[in-house]
Amino acid sequence: MKRTTRKATDGDMGQGAAAQPGQYWSERPWTSSYGPGVPADLVLPEGSLVDLMDQSVRRCGSKTALEFFGAGTSYRELGKLISRAAAGLKKLGVKAGDRVALVMPNCPQHVVAFHAVLRLGAVVVEHNPLYTDRELRHLFEDHGAAVAIVWDKAVSRVRQLPADVGLRTIVSVELIPAMPLPQRLALRLPVPAARKARAALTVGRGEPKGRPAPAPRPVLPWRQLLTSGRLKKKHPRPAAQDLAVIQYTSGTTGLPKGAMLTHANLQANAAQGRAWVPGLKEGRETVYAVLPMFHAYGLTLCMTFALSIGAKLVLFPKFDVDLVLKALTKSPATFLPAVPPIYDRIAAAAAQRGIGLETIRFSISGAMNLPTATVETWEKATGGYLIEGYGLTETSPIAIGNPFGPSRKPGTVGVPFPLTDIRVVDPKNLALDRAPGEEGELLIRGPQVFCGYWNRPEETEDALLDGGWFRTGDIVSVDNDYFITIRDRIKELIITGGFNVSPSEVEDVIETFPGISEVSVVGLPRPGGGEDVVAAVVPIPGTTIDPDALLAFAREQLTAYKVPRRVVVLDSLPRSLIGKVLRREIRDNLVARG
Numbered sequence: 001m002k003r004t005t006r007k008a009t010d011g012d013m014g015q016g017a018a019a020q021p022g023q024y025w026s027e028r029p030w031t032s033s034y035g036p037g038v039p040a041d042l043v044l045p046e047g048s049l050v051d052l053m054d055q056s057v058r059r060c061g062s063k064t065a066l067e068f069f070g071a072g073t074s075y076r077e078l079g080k081l082i083s084r085a086a087a088g089l090k091k092l093g094v095k096a097g098d099r100v101a102l103v104m105p106n107c108p109q110h111v112v113a114f115h116a117v118l119r120l121g122a123v124v125v126e127h128n129p130l131y132t133d134r135e136l137r138h139l140f141e142d143h144g145a146a147v148a149i150v151w152d153k154a155v156s157r158v159r160q161l162p163a164d165v166g167l168r169t170i171v172s173v174e175l176i177p178a179m180p181l182p183q184r185l186a187l188r189l190p191v192p193a194a195r196k197a198r199a200a201l202t203v204g205r206g207e208p209k210g211r212p213a214p215a216p217r218p219v220l221p222w223r224q225l226l227t228s229g230r231l232k233k234k235h236p237r238p239a240a241q242d243l244a245v246i247q248y249t250s251g252t253t254g255l256p257k258g259a260m261l262t263h264a265n266l267q268a269n270a271a272q273g274r275a276w277v278p279g280l281k282e283g284r285e286t287v288y289a290v291l292p293m294f295h296a297y298g299l300t301l302c303m304t305f306a307l308s309i310g311a312k313l314v315l316f317p318k319f320d321v322d323l324v325l326k327a328l329t330k331s332p333a334t335f336l337p338a339v340p341p342i343y344d345r346i347a348a349a350a351a352q353r354g355i356g357l358e359t360i361r362f363s364i365s366g367a368m369n370l371p372t373a374t375v376e377t378w379e380k381a382t383g384g385y386l387i388e389g390y391g392l393t394e395t396s397p398i399a400i401g402n403p404f405g406p407s408r409k410p411g412t413v414g415v416p417f418p419l420t421d422i423r424v425v426d427p428k429n430l431a432l433d434r435a436p437g438e439e440g441e442l443l444i445r446g447p448q449v450f451c452g453y454w455n456r457p458e459e460t461e462d463a464l465l466d467g468g469w470f471r472t473g474d475i476v477s478v479d480n481d482y483f484i485t486i487r488d489r490i491k492e493l494i495i496t497g498g499f500n501v502s503p504s505e506v507e508d509v510i511e512t513f514p515g516i517s518e519v520s521v522v523g524l525p526r527p528g529g530g531e532d533v534v535a536a537v538v539p540i541p542g543t544t545i546d547p548d549a550l551l552a553f554a555r556e557q558l559t560a561y562k563v564p565r566r567v568v569v570l571d572s573l574p575r576s577l578i579g580k581v582l583r584r585e586i587r588d589n590l591v592a593r594g
Helices: 029-033 049-059 075-091 108-119 133-143 155-159 181-186 192-201 263-276 296-308 321-330 340-353 372-382 457-463 503-510 547-557 583-593
Strands: 064-068 071-074 099-103 123-127 147-151 169-173 219-221 243-249 257-262 286-289 312-315 335-338 362-365 385-391 398-401 421-426 429-433 440-445 470-478 484-489 494-496 499-501 516-525 531-539 566-569
Touching (some): 049 075, 049 108, 049 263, 108 123, 108 312, 155 169, 257 263, 335 340, 362 372, 429 440, 531 547, 531 583, 547 566
Parallel strands (some): 064 312, 099 123, 099 147, 123 243, 286 312, 286 335, 531 566
Antiparallel strands (some): 243 257, 421 429
């Protein structure tokens, strides 16, 4: 896929002379800080993610690929299911270049569907299955998928999409049939605990009240999709540079935009991950998928990286500490990608119940700041390493990481991955490099950097500079060993629970609430890392805002993690001389107020 880049020219923010490596960054000096066994250079695999999966099936055929509530699927069985699902999608008219929407939590069908779509040369578009009607509508209007594979609890929402979005067919996925028989039988018991568990996994009887009649789209059961036999081996395969995934990420303003990731991007990031952890054992690791695979972090660490090393991937439809601890007794984890709150909760619960964590040799944290206290507690409990990594959806996502070894530096996000270049520059003049120790904007270049935003040529041009450099929008400093510390963000994204939230998107919803004159949404630091979404509102003169009613309204329009944790009523919002609301000043004032 051709990458569109722009030249940086002298002038305002994001402009300078043509972006070329400067004197501090051109020789990859950070490779001297790599962990033992990590190569300074790397030969990337050829081919597509289809080839990656085929290789794992050949090498690890009888080994368990997926485990879901104790039910196992071997690599050989996974390969057959992918072929059958691909044949079913082909029968539905899916062809190379088409977008296919996946709206599912972590489950075996998600993995099968993901690779089946790619086998046809089509493009996966991932969605959070808890998105509201409004959020789903924007994404479907943007990517135009004609086929969607949807968790049955979300089918009613997807069916409500207007006819003009182009959605033609919905494939409905039930989670319970993927579970082992004893689990399925237990869910049928007429007891409150079973009813609660069943309700969390599947749709209840009838459509939710108050909804209009759904659009006339056929809903095909997942099991029927698998009845078309297997895809012929001679069916054309995608090339490495073909588009594989559109992953939506919150922009600095407005609604989410789709980052286009190629097979080569995702192949490269999986290979970089393998090189970063030289102690991994082919076909003998157990990776826990507690991160959602509709998120870039979970997609790469679980969907591609884990399966590329022939690991057993233990799938959790959502993070549940009880389910994790139960799984540890049957299939102990050896590699756990997660976010800090998950490590804290697992460590505390395991200590309380006397469950050992010593099998977990490698853990990598991302998406939010990793507190030193979390590292110390986790490493004491496991005897392994917990390191922090850094990346963005646009970098597939991991670009930087702390070494798995004694050279790591807690409090930093580490050093660039193999084949990854960085520059730290003056954000107002990208031709001017900052020296180590000085703060500046981080630029990244590497084989994992995306090829642009779907249907957003202007934003692509702003993000990708000549030479393949991607503007992260993050202000960093680099020490003399080239370890990177995140200092600030030019972008005003809020990071909460590992997810990005666009303040503008939340503001667009809140300003429609009766009685609101002005609103500004900011992120306030949360103890232990991450941020809380907080809305500062100004009422129309003579009216009163009920914060509880406002939050209830927001919950109807936004996914839970985007809903403000609290509402602060102000007399006015601070503005610049040109009238721009000063989010930073609002944030600082709210922090000072406590």
